[in-house]
Amino acid sequence: MRMVDFDKAPFLVIWETTQACALACRHCRASARPWHDPNELSTDEGRRLIAQIAEMGTPLLVLSGGDPASRPDLPDLVRFAKSQGLRAATIPAATATLEESTILSLKDAGLDQLALSLDFCDRERHDAFRGVPGAFDKTILAAGWAKAAGLPLQINTTVCGETAPYLEDMAAFVEELGVVFWEVFFLIPMGRGRGLSALTASQCESLFAVLYEAQKKGKFIVKVTEAPHYRRHVFQREREDRTRPPASVAMPAMLTQSEGPGHTLGLAPRGVNAGKGFLFVSHTGEIYPSGFLPVMAGNVRTRDVADVYRTSPLFRALRDPQRLEGRCGRCEFSEICGGSRARALALTGSPFESDEWCAYEPRVARH
Numbered sequence: 001m002r003m004v005d006f007d008k009a010p011f012l013v014i015w016e017t018t019q020a021c022a023l024a025c026r027h028c029r030a031s032a033r034p035w036h037d038p039n040e041l042s043t044d045e046g047r048r049l050i051a052q053i054a055e056m057g058t059p060l061l062v063l064s065g066g067d068p069a070s071r072p073d074l075p076d077l078v079r080f081a082k083s084q085g086l087r088a089a090t091i092p093a094a095t096a097t098l099e100e101s102t103i104l105s106l107k108d109a110g111l112d113q114l115a116l117s118l119d120f121c122d123r124e125r126h127d128a129f130r131g132v133p134g135a136f137d138k139t140i141l142a143a144g145w146a147k148a149a150g151l152p153l154q155i156n157t158t159v160c161g162e163t164a165p166y167l168e169d170m171a172a173f174v175e176e177l178g179v180v181f182w183e184v185f186f187l188i189p190m191g192r193g194r195g196l197s198a199l200t201a202s203q204c205e206s207l208f209a210v211l212y213e214a215q216k217k218g219k220f221i222v223k224v225t226e227a228p229h230y231r232r233h234v235f236q237r238e239r240e241d242r243t244r245p246p247a248s249v250a251m252p253a254m255l256t257q258s259e260g261p262g263h264t265l266g267l268a269p270r271g272v273n274a275g276k277g278f279l280f281v282s283h284t285g286e287i288y289p290s291g292f293l294p295v296m297a298g299n300v301r302t303r304d305v306a307d308v309y310r311t312s313p314l315f316r317a318l319r320d321p322q323r324l325e326g327r328c329g330r331c332e333f334s335e336i337c338g339g340s341r342a343r344a345l346a347l348t349g350s351p352f353e354s355d356e357w358c359a360y361e362p363r364v365a366r367h
Helices: 043-055 074-083 100-109 123-130 135-149 164-176 191-195 201-217 229-240 305-311 313-318 326-330 341-348
Strands: 012-016 060-064 087-090 113-117 153-159 181-186 221-225 278-281 286-288
Touching: 012 043, 043 074, 043 305, 060 074, 074 087, 074 100, 100 135, 113 135, 113 181, 123 135, 135 153, 153 164, 164 181, 164 201, 181 201, 201 221, 201 229, 278 305, 286 305, 305 313
Parallel strands: 012 060, 012 278, 060 087, 087 113, 113 153, 153 181, 181 221
Antiparallel strands: 278 286
């Protein structure tokens, strides 16, 4: 995918098309409910938003939820995104809305990648985590439908205290499913996720080692979400493997793989963080640096999304490494990492403070 100037446009925009969802996932940021909000963006408003996203230079759009497949216009939105030159992905929930016909209609609309959520390798644990019996079986069925349709498959996995012991098993399991992309989300304690167990910084380092080994195999793209210190971990591991260490801190090549197997969706050309290569639009049009950093900077009903991304004081501050505080502000890896700004807000009340799930102690003062 093309290079993007993160001061001009995000690499990725996620539009939360709805918060309606029949699942009751234990980690859900939005505490989703089965009914649709009557104030969610209409089809026409969604098309205007998509056109603005394409115009500002963003290459990748994810239509998320809630359950985006609960919107009858989801294939039309995908089709319109493709007409605007965007690469499009979506994340349907494992509910009654997800049938083989759903996947075929998305494939026909031009969808580039289908994401499904799996947090455990076994039915009992996964269904308990998702809050509805049958979610595991429906997800496995949908993975088979996607494969039969020739639609590239992505699996999303949540990592928290409850799921962490099974991460190595999950790495093997997603490989068996034939995925092209594995997105591993490190919990941000918000919404229903506040009731889940946190990780320690040392646990994160152990989990990073599991992900690093999975990524080294190269059979699928591994994307770590809300744990940018994984980039620092990879840099350190790569440095250990070289006889001549790099002279300066730069993003390791394995973290900037622009395409997955078969020219499928890949990673950003450099590290993405809240408001820095990333933008989130809520179901009612609020513009946030991230869905996990819910500080509103505008609304697409009254503001152009590019103008908010480029000029909002909040977004501009989040792109400025000099604004980082605590250990993150002193860290020599701040450019490639920067810590999770969403976790900093959730745990400290400030989006510029240190990420408490990082174990690294800076060796030099950056300021």
